[in-house]
Amino acid sequence: MTTSGTLRSDVAEVAPELTDLRHRLHRAPEIGLQLPRTQETLLEALGDLGLELTLGQSVTSITGVLRGGRSTGTAVLLRADMDALPVQERSGEPFSSEIDGAMHACGHDLHMSALVASAGIMARSKDAWHGTLMLIGQPAEETISGAAAMVQGGLFTRFPRPDVVLALHVGNELPAGKVGIVPGIYNTNADSLRITIYGKGGHGSAPHTTVDPIVTAARTILALQTISSREVKPGELAVITVGYINAGTKNNIIPDQAELGLTVRTYKAEVRKQVLAAITRITNAEAQAAGAPRAPSIDRYEMTDAVYNDPALAQQLRSALESTLSKDNVIMTAPITASEDFSAFIAQGIPGFYLSLGGANPEQYAAATAAGTHLPSNHSALFAPAVDPALHTAIAAEVGMLRSLLKADGRT
Ligand code: ZN
Ligand code: ZN
Numbered sequence: 001m002t003t004s005g006t007l008r009s010d011v012a013e014v015a016p017e018l019t020d021l022r023h024r025l026h027r028a029p030e031i032g033l034q035l036p037r038t039q040e041t042l043l044e045a046l047g048d049l050g051l052e053l054t055l056g057q058s059v060t061s062i063t064g065v066l067r068g069g070r071s072t073g074t075a076v077l078l079r080a081d082m083d084a085l086p087v088q089e090r091s092g093e094p095f096s097s098e099i100d101g102a103m104h105a106c107g108h109d110l111h112m113s114a115l116v117a118s119a120g121i122m123a124r125s126k127d128a129w130h131g132t133l134m135l136i137g138q139p140a141e142e143t144i145s146g147a148a149a150m151v152q153g154g155l156f157t158r159f160p161r162p163d164v165v166l167a168l169h170v171g172n173e174l175p176a177g178k179v180g181i182v183p184g185i186y187n188t189n190a191d192s193l194r195i196t197i198y199g200k201g202g203h204g205s206a207p208h209t210t211v212d213p214i215v216t217a218a219r220t221i222l223a224l225q226t227i228s229s230r231e232v233k234p235g236e237l238a239v240i241t242v243g244y245i246n247a248g249t250k251n252n253i254i255p256d257q258a259e260l261g262l263t264v265r266t267y268k269a270e271v272r273k274q275v276l277a278a279i280t281r282i283t284n285a286e287a288q289a290a291g292a293p294r295a296p297s298i299d300r301y302e303m304t305d306a307v308y309n310d311p312a313l314a315q316q317l318r319s320a321l322e323s324t325l326s327k328d329n330v331i332m333t334a335p336i337t338a339s340e341d342f343s344a345f346i347a348q349g350i351p352g353f354y355l356s357l358g359g360a361n362p363e364q365y366a367a368a369t370a371a372g373t374h375l376p377s378n379h380s381a382l383f384a385p386a387v388d389p390a391l392h393t394a395i396a397a398e399v400g401m402l403r404s405l406l407k408a409d410g411r412t
Contacts, residue, residue, distance in 0.1 A: 029084030073131030081141035174358030180333035190339030204252035324400030359385030
């Protein structure tokens with residue numbers, strides 16, 4: 001039997017149990033750094049596989065270490081994110097969220113289930129591979145703070161330092177059954193900004209006695225949109241979105257201040273620097289032009305670097321994935337504009353690889369593509385990946401990559 005044939009039967013064997021685990025996780029989503037129920041579910045699922053399990057101290061992470069037949073060799077870290085989103089689920093799935101205002105709308109329930117399955121398959125075949133496997137459950141990916149918290153908590157000092165870090169993410173950009181590879185820059189640098197524009201409040205009937213921060217905010221928003229169209233070199237990615245504006249309480253009161261919330265996405269470090277500097281320059285200049293009583297405050301409160309897929313590693317894993325999933329199911333794709341704190345692990349000087357996992361129902365995907373429309377994306381209240389075959393593909397892809405890196409002898 002070929003490696004992929006053996007693997008297929010391994011996956012088929014664990015799939016029903018893992019689908020059940022995924023449904024349980026999906027029903028009970030938790031948000032942020034503290035996910036005690038999710039941590040407990042993972043601990044229980046990984047409990048009897050023979051891993052050395054450690055729970056996070058300040059955050060609800062979980063780290064499992066598994067050693068192969070000979071523990072000398074490569075150390076590989078495989079990460080699954082654990083957190084959900086503040087979204088009211090409307091997917092209609094029979095296992096929909098039972099928590100009001102929270103939903104696994106980014107598919108992290110599927111990532112955790114795949115990690116547990118891969119852990120089981122690797123544990124049962126540990127005599128056939130060499131090296132050290134580290135499996136981690138990471139909270140707070142959505143607030144891009146969990147990876148950094150785990151690094152600060154000693155992930156690479158209390159446990160074996162990995163030679164390679166791996167992760168995958170499900171999405172509707174590809175049909176379920178397929179995976180996508182992007183060598184080099186995979187996604188964007190992300191920066192969250194909170195800008196407060198100060199004015200001078202007063203009566204809505206007497207604007208001449210005030211400095212209206214809403215008008216300044218409006219001018220600022222429009223001027224910010226000229227950064228990507230007029231300042232950044234055409235072809236370079238720079239997305240500047242003002243996601244909210246908060247100002248005022250009543251139609252006939254001019255308020256004292258206005259707050260803008262921005263997300264900024266770029267691929268290249270130099271473009272990121274240019275865009276952030278331009279935002280500061282324009283925001284200050286618009287306030288000055290309006291005669292604001294003081295300069296705006298610009299608070300950069302969440303940020304993450306782009307994930308960089310090591311090209312040589314991507315090439316090696318592409319071959320491993322092609323032999324595991326078949327050539328047709330491994331697609332070379334383009335970088336995406338979302339962001340990820342997986343880059344915090346790579347920033348420690350460790351080569352990384354981040355795989356795109358197809359999640360779309362193949363028929364619905366084909367129909368949407370033919371109609372020029374899109375299926376509900378990650379973070380949508382309607383997000384519902386086709387778990388079979390997406391989960392099966394995730395497990396096969398993870399085990400295929402791990403066996404390639406951990407020099408498995410091809411038999412289980
Ligand atoms: Zn996600
Ligand atoms: Zn997400």
